[in-house]
Amino acid sequence: MSCTVEDELTAYLDGELSAVEAARVRTHLASCADCRATEALLRRTVTELAALPAFEPSVGLRRRVLAEVDALPRPWPERLRAWFRPALLAPTGVAMAAAVVVAVVAGKHVATERAEQRTELAVAEHYELLNDYEVVGLSGDDLDVVEHLDELQKEGRP
Amino acid sequence: MLRVAAGDTAAFAALYDRHHRSVARFAHRFVQDAGKAEELTQDIFVKLFRHAGRYRATARFKTFLFRVAANHCLNEVRRGEYRVTHVPEHDEEGRPMEMPAPEAQAPDRAVEGRELEATVSAALQRLSERERTAFALCRFEGMSYRDIAEVLSASEAAVKSLIHRATLSVARAVEAWQAGARSPARSEA
Numbered sequence: 001m002s003c004t005v006e007d008e009l010t011a012y013l014d015g016e017l018s019a020v021e022a023a024r025v026r027t028h029l030a031s032c033a034d035c036r037a038t039e040a041l042l043r044r045t046v047t048e049l050a051a052l053p054a055f056e057p058s059v060g061l062r063r064r065v066l067a068e069v070d071a072l073p074r075p076w077p078e079r080l081r082a083w084f085r086p087a088l089l090a091p092t093g094v095a096m097a098a099a100v101v102v103a104v105v106a107g108k109h110v111a112t113e114r115a116e117q118r119t120e121l122a123v124a125e126h127y128e129l130l131n132d133y134e135v136v137g138l139s140g141d142d143l144d145v146v147e148h149l150d151e152l153q154k155e156g157r158p
Numbered sequence: 159m160l161r162v163a164a165g166d167t168a169a170f171a172a173l174y175d176r177h178h179r180s181v182a183r184f185a186h187r188f189v190q191d192a193g194k195a196e197e198l199t200q201d202i203f204v205k206l207f208r209h210a211g212r213y214r215a216t217a218r219f220k221t222f223l224f225r226v227a228a229n230h231c232l233n234e235v236r237r238g239e240y241r242v243t244h245v246p247e248h249d250e251e252g253r254p255m256e257m258p259a260p261e262a263q264a265p266d267r268a269v270e271g272r273e274l275e276a277t278v279s280a281a282l283q284r285l286s287e288r289e290r291t292a293f294a295l296c297r298f299e300g301m302s303y304r305d306i307a308e309v310l311s312a313s314e315a316a317v318k319s320l321i322h323r324a325t326l327s328v329a330r331a332v333e334a335w336q337a338g339a340r341s342p343a344r345s346e347a
Contacts, residue, residue, distance in 0.1 A: 010322035014296065016303045038326070045329035049297050052275055057182035061196050065178075065203045066171060072208065 003032055009039050013046060159219055163210035170207050177220075178203065180299055181227050187294040188231045190279050198234060202227045217308075224301070224309045228291050235287065273335065281331035285324050292317055293324035 005028040011017050012025045029036050161169035181202055186195035206226055213222050282290050288310060295301045295309060307317045 007319065007322055010325045011303070011318045014303070014321070016318065041329050041333055042325055045325065045332050046297070048274060048332065049278065049328070051271075052278065053271065054179070054298070055183050055186035055192065055195060057178060057196055057199060061178070061182070061199060062171075062174060065174060065200050066167070068200065068204050069167060069170060069207045072204075 003028070003035050005029075005032070006035055006038060009035065009042055013039070013042055159210060159213045159222075160215070162207060163213065170210075173206075174203055177223055180220075181223065183298055184224065184227055184294055185231055187282060187298060188235060188290065190283070198231055201234075202230050205230060218305065220301070221305050221308045224295060224299070224305075228295075228309050232287050232291065274332065277331055277335040278328055281328040282324075285327060288312075289320050289324040289327075292320040293328070296321050297325070 005025055008017060008021065008025050012022060017025065029039060159169075159173070162173060178199060182195055182199045185198035185202070186192065189195055189198065206223065209226070213219070282293065285293065291310060292306050295306045296303070301309070303314050303317045303321065306312075306321075307314045310317065310320075312320075
């Protein structure tokens with residue numbers, strides 16, 4: 001067959017030609033018996049192919065595919081999401097926050113305790129001088145003064 | 159698909175349920191063997207899961223899926239892993255595995271259907287791989303020429319030509335069978 005339009009016949013049947021091209025094929029078919037016969041054969045075949053029974057995969061295939069996918073190493077996004085999922089993240093967050101609060105409070109308590117201990121030691125060390133100078137209401141700010149009381153005394157500056 | 163890329167297996171199962179028949183049909187058209195078609199389908203879906211991150215939402219999912227499927231089938235067939243048979247496999251009663259049971263159809267039509275299937279299968283095996291791919295996507299999956307062009311990384315003009323040659327070749331084989339030749343493996347398109 002020498003008609004150049006023949007190459008367009010399948011696309012014409014499939015509705016894949018532009019309106020202009022389709023009109024050109026229609027015009028040609030009206031005057032070409034060979035192309036009409038080919039077009040009829042193609043049309044009949046396409047209809048018969050559509051009626052062929054389709055291959056149906058087995059139910060077991062689904063199980064095999066999902067099992068193989070389950071056995072694969074998880075991708076990073078999912079691993080990260082597993083770590084940060086709410087069920088795990090909420091208790092972890094609460095525990096971490098509690099630990100921070102405990103650490104801060106305990107730290108302050110320890111610092112205060114240490115400051116008090118330093119004051120008490122200084123007072124104990126210079127107790128006899130404090131008696132002489134009648135230091136009352138001693139606080140952390142007075143600690144330096146207390147620690148250097150004997151030096152002040154030596155220099156004659158009470 | 160984005161959820162699948164993040165490793166969501168439930169989303170993957172939903173994707174499988176929606177598309178596995180199309181992929182299995184396509185693979186079956188390639189190898190004409192139920193067991194091999196299932197193996198190919200399994201490989202294709204596992205590959206899809208592993209490489210889901212490469213999917214871009216700008217591409218149609220079905221196009222992406224069949225690009226993966228077509229490449230996989232072509233590669234496996236070229237490697238000789240899957241030898242194509244020229245007649246469909248039969249069960250112990252001589253029925254092709256993929257055909258409905260005879261009682262589901264009138265006996266004459268069942269026989270005719272099996273013979274037509276065998277004729278088409280034989281004609282498909284005489285096509286080039288690209289013709290067969292384009293033909294299967296067009297005739298059995300109803301994809302447009304544009305989508306098939308994307309799957310094959312070809313121009314629409316090339317796809318038009320592939321589909322025309324393939325359809326005409328199959329049509330000639332069917333015509334010869336209907337004319338009484340009944341030897342599709344030896345008839346020329």
